[in-house]
Amino acid sequence: MTYQVLARKWRPKAFDQLVGQPHVVTALANALDTGRLHHAYLFTGTRGVGKTTLARILAKSINCETGVSSRPCGRCRACTEIDSGRFVDMLEVDAATNTKVDEMRELLDTAQYMPVSGRYKVYIIDEVHMLSRHAFNSMLKTLEEPPEHVKFILATTDPQRLPVTVLSRCLQFNLKSLPPQALAGHLKRVLDAEAIPYEEVALALLARAAAGSVRDSLSLADQAIAFGSGKVTAAQVADMLGAVGGELVWPLIEAIAAGDGAAALGEVERITQRGLSCDQALQDLAGILHRVAMAQHGAQLAQDEPDAGRIAALAARLDAGRVQVMYQVAVLGRRDLALAPDEVAGFGMAVMRMLSFGVASPADARPERAAQAPAMPSRPPAATPSATSDGGAPAPVEMAVREPARPAGPPSFEGDWAAFVERQNLTGMAGLLARYGELDAFEGNHLQLLVAEPHRMYAEKPYQDKLKAELAPRFGPGFRLTVRVGDTKGRSVAAVRGVEEQKKLEGAAAALESDPFVRDLVEGMGAQVIASSIRPAAEGPAGTNEKRSGKP
Numbered sequence: 404m405t406y407q408v409l410a411r412k413w414r415p416k417a418f419d420q421l422v423g424q425p426h427v428v429t430a431l432a433n434a435l436d437t438g439r440l441h442h443a444y445l446f447t448g449t450r451g452v453g454k455t456t457l458a459r460i461l462a463k464s465i466n467c468e469t470g471v472s473s474r475p476c477g478r479c480r481a482c483t484e485i486d487s488g489r490f491v492d493m494l495e496v497d498a499a500t501n502t503k504v505d506e507m508r509e510l511l512d513t514a515q516y517m518p519v520s521g522r523y524k525v526y527i528i529d530e531v532h533m534l535s536r537h538a539f540n541s542m543l544k545t546l547e548e549p550p551e552h553v554k555f556i557l558a559t560t561d562p563q564r565l566p567v568t569v570l571s572r573c574l575q576f577n578l579k580s581l582p583p584q585a586l587a588g589h590l591k592r593v594l595d596a597e598a599i600p601y602e603e604v605a606l607a608l609l610a611r612a613a614a615g616s617v618r619d620s621l622s623l624a625d626q627a628i629a630f631g632s633g634k635v636t637a638a639q640v641a642d643m644l645g646a647v648g649g650e651l652v653w654p655l656i657e658a659i660a661a662g663d664g665a666a667a668l669g670e671v672e673r674i675t676q677r678g679l680s681c682d683q684a685l686q687d688l689a690g691i692l693h694r695v696a697m698a699q700h701g702a703q704l705a706q707d708e709p710d711a712g713r714i715a716a717l718a719a720r721l722d723a724g725r726v727q728v729m730y731q732v733a734v735l736g737r738r739d740l741a742l743a744p745d746e747v748a749g750f751g752m753a754v755m756r757m758l759s760f761g762v763a764s765p766a767d768a769r770p771e772r773a774a775q776a777p778a779m780p781s782r783p784p785a786a787t788p789s790a791t792s793d794g795g796a797p798a799p800v801e802m803a804v805r806e807p808a809r810p811a812g813p814p815s816f817e818g819d820w821a822a823f824v825e826r827q828n829l830t831g832m833a834g835l836l837a838r839y840g841e842l843d844a845f846e847g848n849h850l851q852l853l854v855a856e857p858h859r860m861y862a863e864k865p866y867q868d869k870l871k872a873e874l875a876p877r878f879g880p881g882f883r884l885t886v887r888v889g890d891t892k893g894r895s896v897a898a899v900r901g902v903e904e905q906k907k908l909e910g911a912a913a914a915l916e917s918d919p920f921v922r923d924l925v926e927g928m929g930a931q932v933i934a935s936s937i938r939p940a941a942e943g944p945a946g947t948n949e950k951r952s953g954k955p
């Protein structure tokens with residue numbers, strides 16, 4: 404007897420055998436049992452969570468010879484043929500390999516003919532986002548006015564790449580990645596049924612490594628069985644996973660946490676040489692960071708997690724805001740891999756970004772904490788090829804993740820505008836106007852600023868609006884702001900600090916704020932670039948620290 408891989412052997416054949424996805428199963432089952440059929444369905448979700456499986460169960464449900472229902476018999480000719488993929492009226496296409504418009508047209512031409520033996524002709528189009536635009540267009544016509552006897556079931560891991568015209572014609576179901584506990588439970592049932600001995604901790608390890616995918620959990624279990632010659636032990640699984648991934652990224656994350664750029668880039672090289680994909684490495688990093696963040700927010704680490712000690716140590720050592728930023732960098736880095744000159748460059752850039760984004764939490768901004776903060780390189784090491792392939796290193800920057808609402812507190816403005824601005828941490832456009840403006844007058848909570856002619860752009864309305872919004876809560880009720888362009892006396896922060904320095908800062912701020920990555924970060928998680936923390940890239944780490952602790 405040949406060994407059939409677990410993932411195939413254990414493909415659910417009925418709705419009630421599916422792990423997770425209760426929201427999808429319930430909705431589909433209700434629709435089937437009440438005869439409300441749609442002509443096109445779209446299943447979305449990551450790899451191996453049940454899209455193809457559901458498509459086949461749905462195909463059986465509408466073609467079973469005993470009638471349309473959520474409980475296909477599983478024994479009739481239609482059911483058995485669909486299960487084995489031989490049903491003449493079910494056409495499964497992998498769009499990833501059939502992207503051409505001609506193939507699509509040929510396929511859709513067959514839609515006009517009546518089904519041969521079933522009730523409905525079912526078109527299952529997998530990875531539908533891979534179709535070319537022309538192929539989409541030719542499909543659209545059939546999707547718009549499908550013959551009565553045709554049902555479309557589309558599946559994709561990447562719904563964002565589908566044209567809205569297609570999305571709007573489909574009934575969409577989003578399948579979820581499965582939590583590790585659900586995967587471990589499933590593995591337990593499967594191994595019990597297969598009479599394969601195992602240790603529970605081993606299953607927890609496999610479940611976590613599968614990162615939400617049922618198929619991956621079963622494939623890893625297959626490997627573990629082979630690796631452990633018939634039994635699944637924690638030690639062997641840990642060993643095996645170390646070779647697969649997970650374990651490989653630990654030295655990398657340690658190097659990043661220590662701010663050791665050279666070591667981190669060395670790890671990047673080692674990881675890619677060991678054959679771990681960059682995507683997987685970033686995903687593993689994100690996984691670790693997620694657990695670190697959970698630990699920082701008080702989640703109990705499961706006892707059976709072998710890394711619990713290391714996670715707790717990182718949680719204690721890393722600033723919570725920085726963990727958030729690093730996580731975001733890992734996640735966005737994965738998305739951007741496809742756009743990078745090559746994968747290793749993309750991976751390297753993500754790691755360098757993690758190194759360049761230190762986080763100033765409000766507490767860290769206090770000088771005594773700042774002095775203890777781990778020294779971060781102010782820019783990625785110059786010797787790496789990927790530093791230039793991405794259009795230059797990002798300017799060093801500190802990110803603060805702040806509560807959206809600021810404490811309103813009484814205004815601490817006592818007439819010295821420049822000193823006030825230095826204390827306020829005003830960012831972006833508000834910060835620019837604040838720094839270029841000098842005090843003209845302040846009476847009855849009416850602040851009047853004066854901006855010199857060469858900087859008149861900072862007096863424009865959008866800058867005023869931003870500054871007003873920032874200051875209103877600090878100045879309290881009745882606060883008004885007026886900005887006028889005129890002759891200044893050199894008392895603005897910009898003038899006090901020196902025009903040259905300010906110019907450099909502006910350049911850095913503009914580069915930074917237009918960096919799409921930083922924009923994503925800012926928009927995606929409410930991080931803010933603290934203008935006062937931007938340093939032109941020429942300064943070294945020592946300069947950065949001196950500046951910071953030397954500030955009043």
Ligand SMILES: Nc1ncnc2c1ncn2[C@@H]1O[C@H](COP(=O)(O)OP(=O)(O)OP(=O)(O)O)[C@@H](O)[C@H]1O
Nearest residue numbers: 410413414421422450451452453454455456617618
């Ligand atoms: N929700 C689930 N419940 C039980 N088993 C599942 C589930 N999802 C996936 N599997 C297992 O994984 C295998 C592959 O699943 P399926 O082909 O449905 O994944 P998919 O979502 O279509 O993935 P891909 O995007 O890679 O095509 C199945 O044969 C089954 O063993």
Ligand SMILES: [Mg+2]
Nearest residue numbers: 454455529558
């Ligand atoms: Mg599939």
Ligand SMILES: [Zn+2]
Nearest residue numbers: 467476479482
């Ligand atoms: Zn049947």
